[in-house]
Amino acid sequence: MDLLEKLTILSDAAKYDAACTSSGAKRSYQVGKIGNTSSSIAGCCHSFSADGRCITLLKVLMTNSCVYDCKYCVNRRSNETKRAAFTPKELAELTIEFYRRNYIEGLFLSSGVLRNPDYTTEQMIRALRILRHDYAFNGYIHAKAIPGTSPELVTELGLLADRLSVNVELPSEAGLQSLAPDKTKAAILRPMGQIRDSVVQSKAELVKYRHAPSFAPAGQSTQLIVGATADSDRHILHLTESLYQRFRLKRVFYSAYVPVVENTLLPSPDTKPPLLREHRLYQADWLLRFYGFRAEELLTEEQPDFNPLIDPKCSWAIGHLEQFPVEITTADYETLLRVPGIGPVGAKRIVSARRVSHLRFEDLQKLGVVLKRAQFFITCGGRIRSGLRFSASTLVHQLETIQRGELPPDGTMAQLSLFDTAG
Ligand code: SF4
Known part of the structure; x- marks a missing residue:
């Protein structure tokens, strides 16, 4: 041979x-x-x-x-x-x-x-x-x-x-x-x-x-x-x-x-x-x-396999909504890291950027945050993202849709906001 x-x-x-x-x-x-x-x-x-x-x-x-x-x-x-x-x-x-x-x-x-x-x-x-x-x-x-x-x-x-x-x-x-x-x-x-x-x-x-x-x-x-x-x-x-x-x-x-x-x-x-x-x-x-x-x-004994439609971090966050929303301007590095759409680089940048300026939602994308995921789990200066509509019951579906690459039309599929602290 x-x-x-x-x-x-x-x-x-x-x-x-x-x-x-x-x-x-x-x-x-x-x-x-x-x-x-x-x-x-x-x-x-x-x-x-x-x-x-x-x-x-x-x-x-x-x-x-x-x-x-x-x-x-x-x-x-x-x-x-x-x-x-x-x-x-x-x-x-x-x-x-x-x-x-x-x-x-x-x-x-x-x-x-x-x-x-x-x-x-x-x-x-x-x-x-x-x-x-x-x-x-x-x-x-x-x-x-x-x-x-x-x-x-x-x-x-x-x-x-x-x-x-x-x-x-x-x-x-x-x-x-x-x-x-x-x-x-x-x-x-x-x-x-x-x-x-x-x-x-x-x-x-x-x-x-x-x-x-x-x-x-x-x-x-x-x-x-x-x-x-x-x-x-x-x-x-x-x-x-x-x-x-x-x-x-x-x-x-x-x-x-x-x-x-x-x-x-x-x-x-x-x-x-x-x-x-x-x-x-x-x-x-x-x-x-x-x-x-x-x-x-x-993962738990009751839920031993990942939801194929949602990434593990989003799945975890959905199961722990009591820990959200996270306030971007004050949360520590470890807490930021638990937010879907925020990675180690984004979390570090947020921590250093907020020392010198007031962060707004518009700034977060520039810092490497994947806002289409993070938006459901954060507040910035005490407010949720303008125009965002969702509820606990629609969140899973909205995230599944996003993760399929199909953004929902204006987030209109929900009526209530879970974290609307602005008002
Ligand atoms: S996986 Fe098993 S059968 Fe296959 S090459 Fe390795 S030792 Fe051999």
């Missing part, structure tokens, strides 16, 4: 892995080395495939042969598909040739399990060693750490890569047992704990010794498949929160389940990938990381 055919098979087999953005590593050009990484180029080695999925220009598997039999995966051992494997030298040469031609800025390397996790990781390490040492490749590398790999090999891999990821894939142990019987929760979490500790240790050593070896400077991430099992959004969000807290993950990626194989334990092959659900989870993930929300605030 020639190299092009291998590349076609192994890049196609890698496209279902969403955890491929590269932001977070920063390393300048060094004399005698090829490439650099820049944290200012968000996801410098990613692109988007026709189905909207994030893929890198060189996002490949070492091999799509696998001794495991995860039921949702095209590469599982019981699936009849064409198999291929790069040799470490082939993969290193391919990467460097792509890099020299300016096709890529980095490598995202994953793999099926060939023989066993250790053997597979050794192949990946050999490829990365050739790239880093023989070709002096200094660009971004994201490598997959395969659950079950020996700690010594995870260490070696982390010293060659900028970011490591261990994919959780299925959000519950029950899901793992039924759909990925070769994997266990413990085997997945063990390398995550090791990577967390090694990153912390490496950072501490680099403070003391400038030339200490750097272990996965861009940290670690993981991927969760959404929709292959019956796990609720609430379950997924609580898992996400605990992964961020316990393992200091940089990112949790969500991947809407794409039916590629038929199995009675999986959704039917006609099921559409739940892309909107994936999107809502990304929005909620953002609220956990940058807005100070906790998973338990966003």
